[in-house]
Amino acid sequence: MRFFVFSTLLLLSSLSFAGSYSDIPDTFFEKLNSENPENAIEFLYETNQWASKNEDQVTNLKAQVKNLNALVGKYLFHELISEKKVGSRYVHLIYLVGYERQPLRFEIKVYKTGKKWRFQGISFDAELTNDIENQANMNLLE
Numbered sequence: 001m002r003f004f005v006f007s008t009l010l011l012l013s014s015l016s017f018a019g020s021y022s023d024i025p026d027t028f029f030e031k032l033n034s035e036n037p038e039n040a041i042e043f044l045y046e047t048n049q050w051a052s053k054n055e056d057q058v059t060n061l062k063a064q065v066k067n068l069n070a071l072v073g074k075y076l077f078h079e080l081i082s083e084k085k086v087g088s089r090y091v092h093l094i095y096l097v098g099y100e101r102q103p104l105r106f107e108i109k110v111y112k113t114g115k116k117w118r119f120q121g122i123s124f125d126a127e128l129t130n131d132i133e134n135q136a137n138m139n140l141l142e
Contacts, residue, residue, distance in 0.1 A: 021091050021110045021117040025080075028108065029095075033075045038062035044108075044119040051119060061122070072126075073100025088112070090120070096128065103128055 024047060031040035041062045045051055069075070075097070082094035089112040097104045105128035109120040 019117060024110050024117060024119055025093055025108050029078045037068065038066045041065055044122060048118040072102055072104065075099055102126060
């Protein structure tokens with residue numbers, strides 16, 4: 001009986017360790033929509049010991065995320081709009097993130113080392129609507 005319980009616990013822990021890459025952005029956006037959105041950045045960098053070594057970048061991103069509500073209003077939603085897989089170990093995700101004033105684009109990159117997915121990079125900007133407008137205008141010329 002003990003062997004069965006131990007085997008079950010071992011199996012469950014290995015399944016949660018492997019996880020899905022979507023767990024990273026899901027948790028990120030959950031934390032972004034909290035009273036302390038800078039915790040979302042902390043979470044990302046905690047998944048990758050190599051990325052967290054750049055403390056200035058982490059501090060800068062945390063300050064930017066913390067000020068988002070003052071600049072663009074309350075967080076409303078996020079929606080995956082592009083997912084580019086490179087092989088089976090790297091994924092570049094682009095999200096439309098809705099705020100009261102305007103939408104933002106968040107790009108999150110994840111990388112699988114062995115069995116575990118980890119954060120590889122993040123960026124966000126307000127250029128999504130301009131990019132969509134430019135693309136729409138290019139389509140007029142076709």
